[in-house]
Ligand SMILES: Nc1ncnc2c1ncn2[C@@H]1O[C@H](COP(=O)(O)OP(=O)(O)OP(=O)(O)O)[C@@H](O)[C@H]1O
């Protein structure tokens with residue numbers, strides 16, 4: 001086998017330029033496969049890690065979707081909570097909200113507007129005003145977005161007063177919302193949020209913790225039925241179940257779709273590369289008719305000839321694949337400087353790339369190699 | 385060694401060979417002469433199992449290969465036959481050593497044994513020291529020595545040579561013919577096509593071919 005590989009390497013070396021150009025397609029194809037797989041794998045790692053933190057095995061999440069978009073207050077009530085906790089197999093239930101923002105009405109002089117409000121994050125970059133956050137004793141201070149400042153105050157908002165749901169606050173900072181990030185219009189301190197606004201957030205999620213002895217499926221079914229029958233806001237919207245497995249499933253599905261798309265793109269580039277390989281193998285075979293004739297006269301079977309050219313075509317592609325892997329690897333380490341997560345080249349991606357290169361060589365080398373093997377011997381020996 | 389009964393071959397309507405009867409004994413050295421286009425190459429391609437497209441019967445060592453598989457024919461060519469062609473037919477990008485090694489790649493010899501075999505034939509044809517050279521770095525006579533070494537490296541029973549001296553001057557031709565004579569004297573059967581009656585004199589027997597027909601004496605060819 002080694003001597004066959006050496007023969008192949010030798011004849012590839014004879015036409016370095018031509019073969020390198022042919023490899024280029026494979027190199028580009030495999031480089032992109034490596035990069036995209038690395039990004040995909042890195043993304044999955046980060047994301048599934050997040051999912052795992054967020055979920056426990058014994059939990060069912062019941063959600064409420066209001067019929068009207070403006071409805072921000074209906075959801076699960078205290079009474080619903082006790083109904084859910086009464087279901088057999090339920091350990092305890094927690095009510096939360098998908099979007100923990102309060103919808104409020106703001107007023108400055110005669111100008112009224114509606115806005116989303118939340119508690120301030122630990123650190124915030126202000127475009128006007130001082131500080132980075134609001135402390136527990138800053139109960140009357142708020143930060144507002146530049147957009148809201150423009151809308152309500154026509155720009156000059158700093159240190160002005162703003163009435164929110166009949167309470168008076170002072171604007172002590174203004175922040176900008178970037179194109180790709182989401183922020184509410186108003187931030188208040190944690191204490192203020194708890195005292196005045198927490199109750200206004202609809203509790204549209206009920207996290208039902210199931211006893212280990214009970215079946216998650218049965219519990220989620222009866223919880224759904226109970227809510228349809230007794231839910232206090234049943235007329236205002238719909239209840240649904242989303243349990244952990246389903247979230248993971250739908251997430252994996254999205255990822256798979258991305259993978260299919262990538263496979264499609266990589267497939268097209270490798271198809272074009274493969275046609276290049278086929279072309280160069282046809283050229284090689286017709287240039288080497290004399291060699292084929294000689295080998296056949298001295299004992300090579302048509303199978304030997306076919307294998308010789310197949311090995312050559314595969315090695316050509318695998319060399320391209322190896323260069324592609326190396327190039328992809330360095331490209332990934334460059335990309336990593338710009339990504340919010342770390343893209344990783346896995347062993348699987350390398351094995352995958354090598355298998356793909358081999359397959360391209362095998363598939364597209366087959367017809368030319370077969371042509372070489374099947375040529376008439378007397379005709380071959382007339383070649384000079 | 386071989387027996388040919390009423391062999392014929394046509395290319396479409398053109399009759400290349402007709403009514404060929406020929407018998408070659410073990411250890412014989414046969415020369416085939418005839419004008420250009422008379423069918424000499426066509427005949428020895430059949431004898432060398434390179435061409436299976438003929439009518440009539442051909443027995444090599446009392447065996448017919450008419451219905452043999454392509455793979456089996458390759459094996460017989462590799463094990464029992466050795467070819468020397470007019471234009472040397474060397475692999476131009478391979479060294480002398482690698483050229484001579486070609487038949488061994490396809491036989492089941494052990495690696496160490498291969499080296500020994502190649503080195504012994506290199507000595508036999510007098511090419512010591514040229515192992516690493518490319519064919520383009522050799523003279524015509526040396527190139528034909530490489531071709532002969534390649535033909536005998538597998539120790540074949542029968543050597544088939546199509547105008548082995550066709551591209552060589554008379555002095556070099558003599559050297560090459562001496563190698564063939566040595567081979568024949570050590571027991572190998574040789575069938576050789578040639579234009580040159582001086583070269584044919586090295587053979588034990590000469591047959592003549594004209595317009596696809598075989599004759600045992602020169603007169604019938606020249607008439
Ligand atoms: N593939 C072919 N198709 C048609 N005719 C062919 C083919 N091969 C050979 N011939 C014809 O068969 C005849 C014999 O050819 P062959 O090669 O055997 O001649 P030869 O005796 O070896 O001649 P030379 O001494 O010039 O080599 C020639 O007339 C040639 O034109």
Ligand SMILES: [Mg+2]
Nearest residue numbers: 424425426546
């Ligand atoms: Mg001829």
